[in-house]
Amino acid sequence: MPFQQGSARTRQRTVLLVGIVVLLVVLILAVVLASLLTHGKPEVSPKMMKWKDRGTTKNLQEVILGRCYNYIMARYPELGDKDCLKIWESLKHAFIYKNPCNTTSEDYQPLMELASHPIPCNKSLFWSRTKDLAHRYTKSNENFLTLEDTLLGYMTDMISWCGDPSAPGINYESCPKRSECESNPTSVFWKMASKMFAREACGVVQVMLNGSTEAGAFRNNSIFGSVEVFNLNPDKVSAVHIWLMHDIGGPQSESCSGHSIMRLRSILEERNFTMTCEDNYRPVQLLQCVQNPDHTDCQPCANATAAP
Template sequence: MPSQRGSERRRQRGVLLAGVAVLLLALVLAAVLASALTRGKEEARPEPLRWQGRGTTRNLREIVLGRCYGYLAERRAELGDKDCLKIWESLKDAFIHKNPCSATTEDYRPLMELASHPISCNKSLFWSKTNDLVHLYTKSSHRFLTLEDTFLGYMLNGISWCGDPSAPGINYESCPKWSECESNPGSVFWKMASKMFAEAACGVVQVMLNGSIETGAFRSSSIFGSIEILNLNPDKVSEIHIWVMHNIGGPQSESCSGYSIKKLKNILEERNFKITCEDNYRPVQLLQCVHNPDHPDCSLCTNSTEAP
């Protein structure tokens, strides 16, 4: 009898061990299968589209919200009723999960409506190829506003964004350059914002151009030449002052009497604008001389004015 009991126990133990082995084998197979399926899904996930421009700015949400709150608190307290979270959501909805070569003005219309605000007459300052100088001037004088000094322009100036049909819907690696496709998110946005900025201008309007560029101070293909001057309203704008600025030390490639400036004047005159042009507008030239006090060009900071 003891022998039979021992044999029964050994059989039970063997069955139990076999069951445990089968269970372990099943668990291992399940894990291997799950891993293979996961790898398959990862391999099937499409790569983000590749472009030549820089990708979406990292921490885009935090940057936009930070600029939004900062602008409302420090620059335009009267715009305090703007909802920064809604503004961010409207920007995100304009491009996330979308092909970045299929952006439309309708994508950005909600954003424009949320972020737009009136601009006082005699405050609008347009520019072309004078980015650093014009914004150095607006920051120091506080007399004028460029597009980048408005609420909308301030929030998005200098950053990049674009969507992608694949997850996570935002391409952080690359975005299309303006030359790669016309309807990319940045191009559509800035053209639309520039049009809105020009339409809002009233009173005396200022324009700062670069007279040290060999290709000419005015280019009809620029945002200013192709969008902004075409959307200035002659019934609202009383006069346009053109400032042709030269780099300290030159070159002085073009002045108010130059070919491209004459072309600009003809375009504006055909639209019945009153125009004046000034080489090296003195307040801006003095600002240039702050950074070049010993240069001969700054000894007198002379300027010249040409009648239209």
């Protein structure tokens, strides 16, 4: 009888062990099956969208932060209360992980509020197709500021950025051109920044246009012609001075009496602005002649300084 009782206990333990093993096998199979059902196909990350323009500037965060700190600490310390980290985060959240063709002005509104600052009266200089010349002039004459001389413009000038719904949320390979979709991150940003710059202008404002372009010095579809001119405030701006510059050695396609300038005059006067226009504003022309001192277009500059 003791032997039979021992055998019965052995069989019970064996059955129990077998049951446990079967249960473990079932659990393992269930886990494997669940994994197969969930990840049966290899996971393929969505591909980045492909566009025709250059991708996001490498090390974008470092570039933005570096320019921001340089602006508020070295150039304009009176703006020291600006929070560069918050400004960067606001810019990033405006486009990261988003379809770059679905950008809205609301995406950038927090950034505009964080980075905006007053523009002194009589210092605003607008430009169209004269970017390099306008910036050379503001560097040599601190009495004027272009949009790119403000904090917003200084941080983002010549920089590209766009997002993508797939990881890492930023497309470093390509970004859309305006011709591919108008509501892309940089186009929307510059329109908003230009609008804010125009609204801040007061006193006498200057506009530098290119009289050597065949398309006309004033173009309705330019940022100045479509955004800035319509956001100047007649209650704040007393006059608009046009500097119509011609390229040294280039064609003089239009003068202050030209068709597009007359169109601009009509728009401004309809909005109750006083407008003046000057061909080849001398201080700017002298700057052009620094790089072309021997060109015949610059001879009057040389004669003006010659002894009688």
